[in-house]
Amino acid sequence: MSGEGEWISTSEDEQSTYHQPSFGRKNGYDPETGIYHSVLQLSENHKMTSDCPDLDTAKFVLSQFPSPAQASSQIALIDTASNQNITYAQLNRSILSLATGLYHALGVRKGDVVFVLSPNSVMYPTICLAVLSIGAILSPSNPLNTESEIGKQVRLSGPKLAIAAPEEVHKLVPTGVPTLVTTRPKDDEKSVSVEDLIENCDPLELPKDRPMPSDTAAILYSSGTTGVSKGVVLTHANFVEIMKLLKYYVEITSSQDDVFLCFIPMFHVYGLAFFGLGLFCSGVTTVLMQKFDFEAMLEAIQTHKISHIPAVPPVILGLVKYNKGSHDISSLRSVTSGAAPLSKEVADAFQEKFPWVELKQGYGLTETTGAATFFVTNKEAKAHPSSVGLLFPGFSAKVVNHETGEALPPFKEGELWMKGPGIMKEYFGNEEATTATITKDGWLKTGDLCYFDNEGYLYIVDRIKELIKHNGYQVAPAELEAILLSHHEILDAAVVPLEDEEAGQIPLAYVVRAASSSLTQDQVIHFVASQVAPYKKVRRVNFINAIPRSAAGKILRKELVLQSNQPLLSKL
Known part of the structure; x- marks a missing residue:
């Protein structure tokens, strides 16, 4: 499956793989409306077909299966536990x-x-x-x-x-x-x-x-x-349109003999949209793990010559930290990160350790059917290592000042609002939450703090609700976590707010030390303080055996906040 012909180009550069609309040719930004439009557009052959009234999710996916002559020999699924091929x-x-x-x-x-x-x-x-x-x-x-x-x-x-x-x-x-x-x-x-x-x-x-x-x-x-x-x-329209976007994304970034590894849980939108439905539209093979185990993942890559892994940041961090050489993972060509932010520090460390592997971030929510942004090429991903990519075709966005409602230009941070084919219908049986999340004119308020650069690439800073308010300043836990993870003796970390009478809140770090580490609280505090403004520095450290995370790799901050709900022992 060739990728270069999948996109229109109206620029003079014949090598361009995507069409940039007339407004904001460089970044898709329209200063009159404050809206960022996707700079990518599907070709006429791959237009989304929302006007087909009989196209539901199952009918669409089954229609994309290989022809009967190929279907009897083309492997769809391999079970790592039983080695069963389907x-x-x-x-x-x-x-x-x-x-x-x-x-x-x-x-x-x-x-x-x-x-x-x-x-x-x-x-x-x-x-x-x-x-x-x-x-x-x-x-x-x-x-x-x-x-x-x-x-x-x-x-x-x-x-x-x-x-x-x-x-x-x-x-x-x-x-x-x-x-x-x-x-x-x-x-x-x-x-x-x-x-x-x-x-x-x-x-x-x-x-x-x-x-x-x-x-x-x-x-x-x-x-x-x-x-x-x-x-x-x-809705069925949500899934069908996202399946089409994923199908063409897979086709321009892989070939039909590629093998994907699935350990993302299929009850999660990431796993369901990609592995439960989407990959079958491209005729590729998926190797399935019942649950994630790091050693079992390495074994599966070696045994089944895995070429692609859609992963989450903790898995990528694990690859960075593990002792390369115990397994042959040379077949790996691409790793896609989603479901939670991946820091520049971890991304850079991964690329240094595995220079032959493409690493690309994407962004999506359950409320966007799991997709919203992606990278077309690895060259773009390397040039924008902290970004989650460009808006998918059909998606648009606004960056909104949370207090004034003003739509903001490039490089200004605000809440990400989105429109697109994947936006949910509603929260089931919860009109109040639906009204609070979807505006009257159809914008989904994501709750994520973000900004766009002058090329249309999106950067997620953190969840707005998770920002720590310290002496009137806003501190993003994700920034501090990225710094902590760059320390060679720290395996994992999370930062949460701790209530403080004088400052309002202070950053509290939960840290998982390496097995042989004797790292102290003061050492951790000074390590972070040397790299951030004074108001951002970590003020307290709790060492912990494991950071609680969801199946999709998101930090379960509520659990950590409950653990930290105790009087502060010292002022730092």
Whole structure:
């Protein structure tokens, strides 16, 4: 798959791979409206087709599968645990068989919610696409959630059916929701499983009552790292348009014989949009890990000659810190970072250690169906190491002064507002939160502090809610965390606010030391202080065994703030 022909160029430079519109040719910024437009535009052959009323998520993804002649030999999925290979033909049959069973045997209909509680498995994409094939609404949840958290999500979404891994079923028992297990336990002859339906149901045609683009396709749950988790409603139009953007992004940055490694959880929008749906539109092979393990990841890269890893910052940091040479990872050509900010320091260290590997950041939220920005080329990524890239075609943005509402020009920091094909419909059953997040004219308030440069590249500074207010100054935890991670004796770090009578708040650092390190609080404080303005310096350090993170790699700051909710012992 060749990339250079995928984009229009109206510039005189014939080597240009993208079209820059007439306004703000350099950066897409329109000073009259304060809006940043994407400088990228899909070619006529790849225009988004929102005007097709019969194009729903499953129909689109299945239509992109390899031809029947290729599908029987083209590998779609490889399970690292069992070494099982699944071809596109087998995947297609499994999806249609499960959809048939759900529709005819279990009575699941268009608009019904199906709650999914399972770790990654080769069956996960089958479950997702089968549910969507019959017009039902997919609602995946984190299997690490407690029984209480599961209960809240079930009450919110009101599912007709749940599908769960056997070890997770007990969390659903109190909800009373009928539950289908993914695989039947050996000592249980009565349970009906997903495997049973796939094996015993002959695939039938999909129901003719297809979803409309504006119909709900999925209810995903926001991470809730700084507040209460909410149900994000994504439509079929959201998914279809994002699938198209991801398809063409993959096609201009890889080839069909590339192999992708998946350890990102598919209940998360990053994993669902990329691995549960998106990659099947490009005919590539995905090697699947049930859960992340660093050594197992290295083994998978070596065994399956992995070329691409969509990852999260803690994984990239782990690669920077690990002793290169224990595994052969020379097949690796590209690493994409998303779900949380990646610091320039870590990015630079990665490129120095693995100079042959492309490292690109992207940006997206659950509320944007997981995508919003990306890099076209590695040359651009290297030239803008702290950036998360350019706006995807069809996306636009504003940088808004949080206090005055003024739209800001390049290099001015403010809250990122976005419009685009991936913007969610609403927060399910929460009109107040929806109104607070989406303006009357359709702008999504992301809650992220950012700025654009004069070339249209976006830079995320931090979450606005996570900024530390110290003596009237704003301190970004992400900046201090990046400095901390550059210390050779620090494996991981997080910075949170600590209440202080005199200053309002002070930066408190949680630090994970290397095994042989004897690093002290004073040493850490002085290390940071030598690199920042006085008001930004870390004032207290707590050493900890591990930084709590979500499955997507985001720091769970609420947990750390709760730990730090104690009187300050000393003024520094």
